[in-house]
Amino acid sequence: MTTDLVMWQIGLLTAISFAVGILGGFVGLALGTIRLPAMLLLGMPAPIAGGTNILVSSLASLSGAIRHFREGRVDKRIVLVMGIPAFAGAFIGGFLSDIVSERLLIGAAGALVFWQGVEFLILVRNRRRTGGPHMFGSDLEGAQGDFTPKRVSLEAGIGLGVGLLGGAVGLILGSIRLPALIRVLRIDPRIAAGSNLFIGFFMGSLGWVGHVTRGQVDYLLLITMGAAAMAGSYLGARLTGRVQLNTLILTMGAVLIVVGILLFWRGVVG
Known part of the structure; x- marks a missing residue:
């Protein structure tokens, strides 16, 4: 299926x-939540915009993940510990979308992600003011993670929960997984x-079949946006290993x- 976008809109x-x-690619997120509003603002029907966006997100995640993998920044243990429960949760969540209000779920996810972002900025600010270590600790530069049974169980539970939520609302939600990986596993x-981008690729892939079979994909836009997202994500992933941790x-x-x-705006406004 194709939309009625003109060339300048496709180019934009x-x-x-x-x-x-x-x-x-730089921060390890698919960021489909930024692309989707732009698609909607240009008049794309919501089902087609959502279906195309999740495919583009998956392709971007794959490209960035390949670069991260080549440079040794994908931990297979993380993919197993958080990825497998997330995949299972996303599959189950797809069947739960009619039980709980989608707007409520998206709004709650938005509030959580927003707070995580604020907390990250506060931690960096405190680090700069005091010169002391923030809660991540300077020891996390190069840290391989703390995979104790307690932390692994907690991380697996978070992966399952985020998968359920993402499956219900049709989002990859790497923005929730990423802070959890850093906090819980101390990686x-x-x-x-x-590792989060690697998981994001498979999460997005789960949404392919449903959207494709229902004709909710603009293939011209998928090709142009997908190729651009893959190129950008690959370049962004190169920057990750070249900047200071803070x-x-x-x-x-x-x-x-x-x-x-x-996310919160989408949950409130719809």
């Missing part, structure tokens, strides 16, 4: 997808970013705040 969305891809944020966390915080606002 492609440019936005490239820019969002760079940012997403280097760079490794968390790479700079990465600061960027993560700012992005989470924006994503949280967008």
Whole structure:
């Protein structure tokens, strides 16, 4: 299925997808929540915009994840511990979408993501003011994670819960998984970013079949936005290993705040 977008609109969305891809590859998020409002504002029908967006998000995640994997920033243990429960949760969540209000779920997710972003910025600010370690600790630079049974169980539970929520509302929700990976497993944020993108690819892939079979994909836009997102995500992933840890966390915080606002607005306005 195709929409009635004219060439300048397709070009604009492609440019936005490239820019969002760079940012997403850098911080380890698919950032479909930023692309989707742009698609809707240009008049795309919501089902087609959502279906196309989740496919673009999956492609962007794959491209960034490949770069992170090549540079050793994808931890297979994280993919198993959080990824498998998230996949199962997303599958089940798809059948629960009619039970709980979608707007309520999206609004709650937005509030949580927003607070995580604010907290990240506060931590970096305190670090700069005092010169002391923030709660992530300077030891997390290069940290391989703390995979105790208690932490693994908690992380698996979070993965399942985020998967259920994402499956119900049709979002990958890497913006919730990412802070949890850093906090619970105490892993280097760079490794968390790479592993989160890897999980995001498979999460997005689960949405392919349903949207494709229902004709909710604009294939021309998928090709242009998908290619741009993949190129941008790959470039962004290259930057992750080249910046200071506090700079990465600061960027993560700012992005989470924006994503949280967008999610909350979508939940309130619909």
